[in-house]
Amino acid sequence: MNTLKYISLILTFSLLMACEMNEITPTEYVAADEAITNANGVKKAVVGCYDALQSQSYYGRNMIIVPDLVADNLKESGTLQEYVEIDNNRMLADNATVLGIWSSLYDAINRANIVLFYVPKVNDMADDLKNNYLGEMRFLRALHYFNLVRLFGKVPLRLTPAFNPTDANNIKRNDVSEVYAAIIDDLLFAEANINNTVRGRATKQSATALLAKVYLTTGQYDLAKQKAAAVIAQFPLESNYSNLFSTEDPAEVIWSVKFNAQDGNRLALYFAPTGMGGRNEVVPTNELNAAFESGDLRKNVSIASENYVLKYKDIATGTDKVIVLRNGEMYLIRAEAELRLASPDLSLATADINAIRARAGLAATAASTKDDLLLAVEKERRVELAFEAQRWFDLVRTNRITAYLPSVTANQILFPIPLSEVQASGLEQNTGY
Amino acid sequence: MEKDKNVKIRKIKKLFMIMKLITALLLIGTLQISANTFSQDVRLSLNMKDGSLAEFFKEVELKTNYSIFYKNELLDLSQKLQIVVKDAPLAEVLTKALAGQNASFKIIDKVIVITPKTVEQLTLTGKVIDKEQGQPLPGVSIMIQETKEGTITDLDGNYTLKLPSTDVTVVFSFIGYKPQTIALAGKTTLNVTMEEETKGLEEVVVVGYGAQNKKLITGSIGSVNMADNKLAPNQMLASSLQGKTAGVLINQNSGTPGGGISVRIRGNSSVTAGNTPLYVIDGIPVTTGDYSQVSFSGQGINALSDLNPNEIESISILRDAAATSIYGARGSNGVVLITTKKGISDKTRVEFSAYTGLQSQIKPFEVLNARQFKEFKNELVVSEGGLPIYSQENIDKNEVDVDWLDQILRVAPISNYDISVSGGNAKTKVFVAGTIFNQDGIVLGTSYKRYNGRVNLDHAVNDKLKFTTKYALSFSKNKRVEGDQSLNGPLPNAMTLPSIYPIYRADGSYDESGPYANPVAIATEASNEANSYRNITDLAGEYIIVPGLVFKTKLGIDYLNLNEHSYDPVSTRQGARYKGAGIESNSNVLNIIHSDLLTYTKSFANTHNLDVLLGFSMENYRRVSDFIRGSDFPSEEFEYLVSASTITSAQVRLTERRLNSYFTSVNYNYKYKYLFTFNARYDGSSKFGENNKYGFFPSASLGWRVSEEEFLKGVKSISDLKFRVSYGLSGNDQIPDFRSLALYAGGGNYLGESGIIPLQLPNPDLKWESTSQFDAGFDLGLFEDRITLSVDVYMKKTTDMLLSRPISLTSGYSSITSNMGELSNKGIEFILNTINIQRTFSWSTTLNFSANRNEVLKLYNHQPIDNVGRGSNRVEEGEPIGIFYGYLSLGVDPSTGDLRFKDVSGDGQITSADRTKIGDPNPLFTGGLTNNLGYKGFSLNFFIQYSYGNDIFNGTRRYTESLGLTPDNQSIAVLDRWKNPGDRATMPRATSTDPNGNNRISSRFIEDGSYLRLKNVSLSYSFRPETIKRMRISSLRVYCTVQNLYTFTKYTGMDPEVNYAGDSNLIMGTDFFTYPQARTVTFGVNMGI
Incomplete structure (x- = not known):
């Protein structure tokens, strides 16, 4: 009978061990409903929203490379087939780079939506801090949608977070105008409520600057001029163009995305020649090289004599900041907005163009008519803002693609909705893909 | 007074003896020490021509310094004895003396205990061997037909079975062998040679949580004989299984030394969950898979590579649900049971x-x-x-x-x-x-x-x-x-x-x-x-x-x-x-x-x-x-x-x-x-x-x-x-x-x-x-x-x-x-x-x-x-x-x-x-x-x-x-x-x-x-x-x-x-x-x- 006693003892022990199973909980993660319950949680989740910007599909690489590659500033020289498709304006719907941009943008949007959802529910936080966070999140969300709508056209507008798988159902594409309305709404709130001044994070001025860009895109030139002027009043123009890329926080920069060795970008790596350990994946086109007037001080800052992009330098750890908004662009926005007004003041526009040219060591522009001045702005934007995620958007906005890329068809102006998105949600594909 | 004192001493002596006896009895019960081991050394000479048993006991106590313990009513103490021995072992002498009595004895420590003579516990011992191989057969069941009591043979084929009498019938049975029914007719040792019922029936296959005779298995199990692999330089476990049994698809994937190999039993059962079978070595489900954190894509490594195929005796591959369901939530992809070699109770x-050899590229790439x-x-x-x-x-x-x-x-x-x-x-x-x-x-x-x-x-x-x-x-x-x-x-x-x-x-x-x-x-x-x-x-x-x-x-x-x-x-x-x-x-x-x-x-x-x-x-x-x-x-x-x-x-x-x-x-x-x-x-x-x-x-x-x-x-x-x-x-x-x-x-x-x-x-x-x-x-x-x-x-x-x-x-x-x-x-x-x-x-x-x-x-x-x-x-x-x-x-x-x-x-x-x-x-x-x-x-x-x-x-x-x-x-x-x-x-x-x-x-x-x-x-x-x-x-x-x-x-x-x-x-x-x-x-x- 003793034996049976022992056996029952062992079985009891075993059963007791069995009960412990439910105590196994994640050690590396925290449950979602415990993550954001107080001021600290909000603070950490806000940081997580900025982290989204560092993705290699976003400002960590592709959001900088793709707008110049699909346009005429960069060309593929490496081995990435998906870049070849982009370079040749022959993207297929399964292009992995396009998929990456789409998903990282919506991931970033969801992160912002989550914070926007939780902030009002937190008790241990002052209202102005709450509003600041709401403002920062709405600034980021506006930026993400601005990038989306410019690449893909009609996109689903999601202003609430997804908590359950069912929240991913019934997705529809919203009209471009609805998306822009939401962007402007977010940015106006951000402009009114952000009081953050930490560089690398959204500020009141960054909201204003982005508004200027958005208004220019939506054709609200009066407002674009107004917002650009408001920014210009508060920021200088860096006297030395090269300072913009050799120092971390040039005064001209309104907002940049920051990187460090632990969260590096891959820009310098993709640009640098193989001899330096880079991938030389994309190089400046001959056309871009030719677009610089002789004596343009910006050329040697932007492109190395061996023809590779110089604006990003840290090949090993990718710590270069990525400038998203800077005052130089505001001058060109103000000039363009002015020129596109019903009755433009050409001298104001000329002054803004010349301010940018003067810094580049160039004489005043020879253009004197409205049309010539618009062309001058177009050219200045191309060289001033090369490799800063502008060129494709400029050509699309001004409907000037065919002037530079004659083979591009109307259908190729919008990127394809990624195949996996179409398959998962049945979202309508852009024409031609 | 003197006598009283003697009585007292005797009583104390007796008390000691009782204590000794209790100890002794406890020892009997627990350790079963055989009486003979102790008495072997004690020898004595006696010249008793016409003494009583009582006198004999006294004589023995005196000459050996042993105490003898007995119950009066058990013995006829007056029985006359004639014992003449010279330098004879104590046990032999005692046996002689008790020959006419209904009693036997045990010697424990320095105490001789006279016990009533019981029918000695009858046991049947012997060895069961296999007719074909001449090898001992472990696990043979032996049962007394009358009482339904039984035992099984140990790893060396030996067995010991307690018998109620020697007049019983014993049945030897073992899966795959012809059962034998033998009437003992007084025998206490019985060596049996078992004959296989059908040839090949002896093959035992390792199954989930046990082993089963191959002929009695109802599930689908592939077994691989590792002896065949002695000549192939397969240092990876999985590669030594390749092509050796049906229902298993093994793909080497690459030639990376020590690299991972994919094993699929009866196809891919899953799209996103793993498709690798469960590997169980000697009853322990082991860690498999690539734990490398440095990315090498397809040229990954596998924890299974740590195993040495030379230590393996047999491998069973469980394929169907009958075989795998005992591994429950991990059985879908099949189970590979690995048994390592054991020692043998034989000559070392x-x-x-x-x-040693050389490897070279099979096909050039131009x-x-x-x-x-x-x-x-x-x-x-x-x-x-x-x-x-x-x-x-x-x-x-x-x-x-x-x-x-x-x-x-x-x-x-x-x-x-x-x-x-x-x-x-x-x-x-x-x-x-x-x-x-x-x-x-x-x-x-x-x-x-x-x-x-x-x-x-x-x-x-x-x-x-x-x-x-x-x-x-x-x-x-x-x-x-x-x-x-x-x-x-x-x-x-x-x-x-x-x-x-x-x-x-x-x-x-x-x-x-x-x-x-x-x-x-x-x-x-x-x-x-x-x-x-x-x-x-x-x-x-x-x-x-x-x-x-x-x-x-x-x-x-x-x-x-x-x-x-x-x-x-x-x-x-x-x-x-x-x-x-x-x-x-x-x-x-x-x-x-x-x-x-x-x-x-x-x-x-x-x-x-x-x-x-x-x-x-x-x-x-x-x-x-x-x-x-x-x-x-x-x-x-x-x-x-x-x-x-x-x-x-x-x-x-x-x-x-x-x-x-x-x-x-x-x-x-x-x-x-x-x-x-x-x-x-x-x-x-x-x-x-x-x-x-x-x-x-x-x-x-x-x-x-x-x-x-x-x-x-x-x-x-x-x-x-x-x-x-x-x-x-x-x-x-x-x-x-x-x-x-x-x-x-x-x-x-x-x-x-x-x-x-x-x-x-x-x-x-x-x-x-x-x-x-x-x-x-x-x-x-x-x-x-x-x-x-x-x-x-x-x-x-x-x-x-x-x-x-x-x-x-x-x-x-x-x-x-x-x-x-x-x-x-x-x-x-x-x-x-x-x-x-x-x-x-x-x-x-x-x-x-x-x-x-x-x-x-x-x-x-x-x-x-x-x-x-x-x-x-x-x-x-x-x-x-x-x-x-x-x-x-x-x-x-x-x-x-x-x-x-x-x-x-x-x-x-x-x-x-x-x-x-x-x-x-x-x-x-x-x-x-x-x-x-x-x-x-x-x-x-x-x-x-x-x-x-x-x-x-x-x-x-x-x-x-x-x-x-x-x-x-x-x-x-x-x-x-x-x-x-x-x-x-x-x-x-x-x-x-x-x-x-x-x-x-x-x-x-x-x-x-x-x-x-x-x-x-x-x-x-x-x-x-x-x-x-x-x-x-x-x-x-x-x-x-x-x-x-x-x-x-x-x-x-x-x-x-x-x-x-x-x-x-x-x-x-x-x-x-x-x-x-x-x-x-x-x-x-x-x-x-």
Whole structure:
């Protein structure tokens, strides 16, 4: 009978061990409903929203490379087939780079939506801090949608977070105008409520600057001029163009995305020649090289004599900041907005163009008519803002693609909705893909 | 007074004696010390002519100083005795004196106890041996027919059975042997020779939580005899199983030394959860899989590589639900049961084996030389309106022409030394083994070294209690080079770096001017070490509570430490970028398992035979891993991270999980003729959602041994025939932990501040994948089993398939893990063993054949899982997993030199809607054929492995035949490209922009991957025992083996047994600069002392 006693003892022990199973909980993660319950949680989740910007599909690489590659500033020289498709304006719907941009943008949007959802529910936080966070999140969300709508056209507008798988159902594409309305709404709130001044994070001025860009895109030139002027009043123009890329926080920069060795970008790596350990994946086109007037001080800052992009330098750890908004662009926005007004003041526009040219060591522009001045702005934007995620958007906005890329068809102006998105949600594909 | 004192002393003396007696009696009861042992030494002389027994006792007490204790009423003390002895043993004297009394005695310590003479406990002892082999038979049941009491023989065939009298009948029975009924008629020893009922019945096969006679098994189990592998230099467990049994598809994937091998039992049962079988070594489910944290894509490693095939005695592969459901939630993919060798209770045997050999590339890969490359480039540029890049003078001079593949490929040595000792006695048996294995890879910079040690110890405390401990230790060092997916792999770079770039610059440093990093620099300078330390310890106890009822308990520990060290010095391109880049990582994986089993075996008059098992087990898994990456080292000499100036990443991770299980198995048969088995397991895992923590997996199977029926007994030619049928459920839990929970992760940092980010959406209903399987088969033996055939057909259906269900990316998430898919595997498999000739010349053949049809039945919303991997594998309903999906090439248009693609959608243009099924990586059938020919001491063994009907996507060609789109060197196949309108070419035109998308994923790159491979050919000679006796060795064999001697295939790549993504579920049959297998020639010797 003793034996049976022992056996029952062992079985009891075993059963007791069995009960412990439910105590196994994640050690590396925290449950979602415990993550954001107080001021600290909000603070950490806000940081997580900025982290989204560092993705290699976003400002960590592709959001900088793709707008110049699909346009005429960069060309593929490496081995990435998906870049070849982009370079040749022959993207297929399964292009992995396009998929990456789409998903990282919506991931970033969801992160912002989550914070926007939780902030009002937190008790241990002052209202102005709450509003600041709401403002920062709405600034980021506006930026993400601005990038989306410019690449893909009609996109689903999601202003609430997804908590359950069912929240991913019934997705529809919203009209471009609805998306822009939401962007402007977010940015106006951000402009009114952000009081953050930490560089690398959204500020009141960054909201204003982005508004200027958005208004220019939506054709609200009066407002674009107004917002650009408001920014210009508060920021200088860096006297030395090269300072913009050799120092971390040039005064001209309104907002940049920051990187460090632990969260590096891959820009310098993709640009640098193989001899330096880079991938030389994309190089400046001959056309871009030719677009610089002789004596343009910006050329040697932007492109190395061996023809590779110089604006990003840290090949090993990718710590270069990525400038998203800077005052130089505001001058060109103000000039363009002015020129596109019903009755433009050409001298104001000329002054803004010349301010940018003067810094580049160039004489005043020879253009004197409205049309010539618009062309001058177009050219200045191309060289001033090369490799800063502008060129494709400029050509699309001004409907000037065919002037530079004659083979591009109307259908190729919008990127394809990624195949996996179409398959998962049945979202309508852009024409031609 | 004096007398009183004496009385008192006597009384005290008596008290002492009583105490002594009590002690003595206690000792009798516990230790059963035999009286004789003590009394042996005491001798005495007596000269008693006519004394009484009382006087005799006094005399003895006096002469021996022993006390005698007795009850008066027991003895006739007045009986007269006549004892005259000289220097006789005490016991003998006592026996004489008590001869006329109804009493006997015991001597304990210095006390002689006279006890009533009882009928001495009668026992029957003896040994049971097998008639055929003359070997002892353990586990034979012996039963007294009258009382139904019984026992079983121990490991040496010995038994002891208590008898009520010697006038009883005893029945000896053992599965597969003819039972014997013997009337004792007074005998107390009985040695029995058991005769087999049918030949071959003795083969015992390891099954889940036990062993079963092969002839009585109702499930589908393949067993592999490891003795056959003695001649093949297979240092990987899985590769030694390749082609050896039906229903198992083993793909080597690559030739990386120590690399992972994919094993599929009866097809892929899952799309996203793992498809690897459960491996159980001596009852311990072991850690498998790739724990490497340094990415090597398909050339991963596998924890299974730590095991030494030389220590393995047998392997059972559990295929159907009847066999696997006892492993419950982990049984769906089949189970591989591995049993290591045991000691023997015989003469100590020492075995030594060694081999050494060379490996070389099987098939060359030819690329353009410098002249051809320059001409190709010139033609390309000119055709696009440019000026030639290279002048004719430059081409003719041809200063630099590097054969990069020749630079990094080599003939590499392989060797193995193995020693084992086994021995022991009836109580304790030991097996000790040690192995050193050394392999250099055919790609420069790769090697694999492994040291294994093992001690298996069995100790029987007594007839009832037994302990076993098994202790295995291994260390391996795997030096690898970066793989195909990286831009820094020596092999892909050597295949694609044009020959026009020199290896070295003028100053002797490596030239890095080419589009890809210098492969010689990487292979020579970079280090990538994976050091694996592994210990598997097994402590087990077994106690026979009553005959037939056994309690077993086990504690198993499987500990794996994988340390990886990686360093790219500045002399490599990658290292230059970071001024030296280093990684140091460790993965510590600890799996502790505890199990308790209660088994009951009972045979009711050999008619109703019952085997019952009840069990509980608990597994606790814990993995701690760290990963540190740094850059900027002072110089090449400083290889370790302590010298790095920047730590770019440092992570530590911990994850735990637990599995609790209750299981049972009931085997019943009627007269060994009608067989029934029921197995079930109730599994609970921390991996699953709170609504579905536990799952239940039952199975039932029936067997009918037709050959035991009277109507077949007369048919001499049929020696065995059994029909089997089974149905049951098993599960699959191979998904990452905590997928059921909504979680936030850390690490979303910005501006040096820590941040959190959402990780996944919740699914509280997450549960096991469940696979139901129906199996029907038969086992046939003809002509005394000279021909045996096993045939199985099966239908396997996986439901609640765990799918990473794609959801709209606009939610911020790409997918959630949920149970929603269904797929099926249907198949047929057979194994045919024939002994063709069995004389001085012998010839035997084993042929196995497996055909599996996989079909995906249901995916979420019918959405295909598309565009996976380099070859665009796809999962869609109505098709097998992993079909190749892309554009259908209609060949080169002679007028343009561009490919024409099929307009599947018929809309007049080629868009993504025109993608279609262009190939299938799943073979129609696979198998192996082994032939053994023997003549006197010589034997020739050849093993052929085949796979038919599978396609390969040759992704390498997208680069080596990119025709100018990429800077890669081209294979010589491009010389036959389209050049002028009207050319009828298979290769499209050269173009640097490829506006037509000739290079897209299309059927252009799909090839027939069928092959028939002469995997092993070995010729050996065994010396005759008489010849080698003088050298004091008992056996000696020398052999030569060639592995991968020849492969018949249409595949144009280096090796058809390929998959760059290794053990991936969905990426199948895709070649992408994959490390090819080598041809190996080895010479070896096996010696026994």
